[in-house]
Amino acid sequence: MKRHIWNLLRVLPAVLLGATATITYGQSSVAANKTAETQSATIKTSDDPKKPDAKKDAKKKTEAEPTSQTVGEDAGDFTATGTLEFGYRGIRVDGDVNKFKSDLNYKAGPRIFDSSLLLKSKDGKGGGLFDTLLITSTGWGADPTGSLRFDAENPKLYRFEGSYRRMKYYRFLNSFANPNWLFTGFPVPPNSLTGYHGYNTKTQLGDFELTILPKNETIRFTLGYSPERYTGPFFTTYHIGGNEFQPLVSARSRADDYRFGADGRLGPIDWTFLQGFRRFKDDSFVDTVPTFINPNPTNIARYTSFNRSEPTRGRVNFTRASLHTLIEKRLDITGRIIYSKATSNNLFAENFTATNFNTRITGQLAPPNTLTLGFFNIQGDVERPNTVGDIGITLLATDKLRISNTFKVEDFKITGAGLYSAGFVLTRPPASTSSSFPTGLVYDALTKYRKYLNTIEGDYQFNRNYSMHLGYRYGSRREEQVRAGFNFGSLLPAALTPEIEEETNHTHAILGGFRMRPVKNWTLYFDAEHGTADNVFTRIGNYDYTNIRAKSRFAPNRKVNFNVSVITRNNANPSEIAGETLTDFGASIKSRTFQTSIDWMATPKLMMNIGYNYNWVNSDATIDYYYQVPPATSVFHHFGRALYYMRNNFFFIDATWRVNRRATLYTSYRINQDAGQGNKLSDPTGGTTIAGGVVVAGSLRNPAVLGGTLITSYPMNFQSPEARLAIRLNRHLDWNLGYQYFNYNEDDFVLKSFPPGSTRPQNYHAHLPYMSLRIYIGRKE
Secondary structure (H helix, E strand, O other): OOOHHHHHHHHHHHHHHHHHHHHHHHHHHHHHHHHHHHHHHHHHHHOOOOHHHHHHHHHHHHHHHOOOOOEEEEOOOOOEEEEEEEEEEOOOEOHHHHHHHHOOOOEEEEEEEEEEEEEEOOOOOOOOOOOOOEEEEEEOOOOOEEEEEHHHHEOEEEEEEEEEEEEEEEEOOOOOOOOOHHHOOOOOOOOOOOOOOOEEEEEHHHHEEEEEOOOOOOEEEEEEEEEEEEEEEEEEEEEOOOOOEEEEEEEEEEEEEEEEEEEEOOOOEEEEEEEEEEEEEOOOOEEOOOEEEEOOOOOEEEEEEEEEEEEEEEEEEEEEEEEEEEEEEOEEEEEEEEEEEEEEEEEEEEEEEEEEEEOOOOOOOOOEEEEEEEEEEEEEEEEOOOOOOOOEEEOOOOOOOEEEEEEEEEEEEEEEHHHHEEEEEEEEHHHHHHHOOOOEEEEEEEEEEEEEEEEEEEEEEOOEEEEEEEEEEEEEEEEEEEEEEEEEEOOOOOOOEOOEEEEEEEEEEEEEEEEEEOOEEEEEEEEEEEEEOOOOOOOOOOEEEEEEEEEEEEEOOOOOOEEEEEEEEEEEEEEOOOOOOOOEEEEEEEEEEEEEEEEEEEEEEEEEEEEEEEEEEEEEEEEEEEEEEEOOEEEEEEEEEEEEEEEEEEEEEEEEEOOOOOEEEEEEEEEEOOOOOOOOOOOOOOOOOOOOOOOOOOOOEEEEHHHOOEEOOOOOOEEEEEEEEEEEOOOOOOEEEEEEEEEEOOOOHHHHOOOOOOOOOOOOEEEEEEEEEEEEOOOOO
């Protein structure tokens, strides 16, 4: 049954196309008949235009001329309006096709650009089934994403809203999970085409909700259903037995959300209630022998058979309720509570045979050998009950002063347990055999978390042109973790020392801002927040952050509108490792965003929109890393810095020119240019060599003398011009001819990140011509 529902959703756009064409044809016939009747009536009354009846008929005819208020086609008890644009897109890609598909994933072929259909009853008489029906869709056919939405309503009885989306995800890049581009001499060669991770998957999402008695203020009922499906192949990497492998995973997961509830009003109290159930399962699997990545030497691990399944089952039941009231038009009170309980049961089952398999378990035969039996069986069970409650109180102290306070508490507990079993049987000619069966090993973990958060704010309206607000936020967190059992991170899990950790944390923040309109056509906004924030699960110090946002809108006249905004964020995130001070390890992230745009109606026939955005990001993190230089004789151990830079400039200009009564030209140009790290270069081997080829640079206790630096950025240039000519054939049809061009260049990225000649840039040029026909229903002449 559910499969039939998905198939129905896939063909709905085609059904909509047919329905629109039918309605268009039918309404054209109705309009033609009405025109003939009108002409006939005119002939009958045109014998004597001086007669009062002829004047009345002429007046009625004038009043019947279509306007923006009367646009639409007569469809019996309904008025119909809508559009449908369908056509064909061509594609030619010069350069790296995988990079183009990873960025855009457009394909050649027929497509429905977009469509909409609105049926609205006349005088609220829709025949009983619905009074209004709206259907919209976009991106079907050769597009990577498509969506469909429909709304039907009979205000006295029901309102039904539904949406369906599908997304095709393609990701194969030679600059990702391809670590050995930097040097020749490594035994693992780089994959010059795709890298070692890649995705070609599809996601389908639906959301459907029925409201019964939507206009009834006393009580309304809701029913909802939201399905989700994820399928398709993807590659990943897997290190085991002394080699690196590339298994092909078949992803297959699904989730279904069901919910029912009600809301309404009881005296002065508004109330809501919702009960939901989510069911999730994942049946992804690997049933082909994974490709080995390292071909040399020949006496390292190779699979001869392989099978993996990871069935997971999860469920979440949740309840949400809220109350709201306004007392004496001065005191506004809102309270809400949400309780949920999530459970998950999973199994990792893997069976394989191999040659030259190195288990690194004492007493087992080292390569060369044959693994005649190998398996993993790891079971896990997790449960998380969670409660969130908040209450907000707003006091309208005066007509100008408003004070509000919001208190929130969150409490959850996570209990989990794992059971590990494995087996390895190895043989070596002529008659050597060894085996190991670590089974029945248990891991237990418990996490308790509770946080209180309180925010108080005041808003003051000086007059209609000036206002301000000021607030303070306080948070208090307590967390406890208990761990015991075995560490499953090795083939022969080691026993852990039982750990019990407790932590309390407090955060503070100040926030405020203002709005002002110094002159009639100029408005300014400003917001700022400074304080500390915490992270739920990570053992780190508080974030120390400052966020500022300013925006200006100026419209000197009706033809020009200026918009300017600036956003700055500073976030220092110190952390603690092995008991060292918070200043030794951590990250500092700073970002600046500048946005400006101009909307300009140059002439009644020419409209332009011009804008420029600049994104600036600096990230500086202290890291502990090892760096190896071929032929693997020197290993460098560092406490260094990882730096990331972004200097992205984005410019766009759109112009719409009405060439004449029947032709409109639309042009657009967009360019992204990221300068990245500029002339800065990484120095991963910074430091002093000591005995054994090991370098230790800096220390946790003396970060001022940190050694190497790893610099990351993605300098690139991306341009996309587009032009489209729309010709109006008649009241029902437009013919469109368009062309879009994409140009991507990452020469700077390759030049600054890799040795000369070690890799190639993933540049491409893409040409996308298209042609379409747009059908209009109810458009005035």
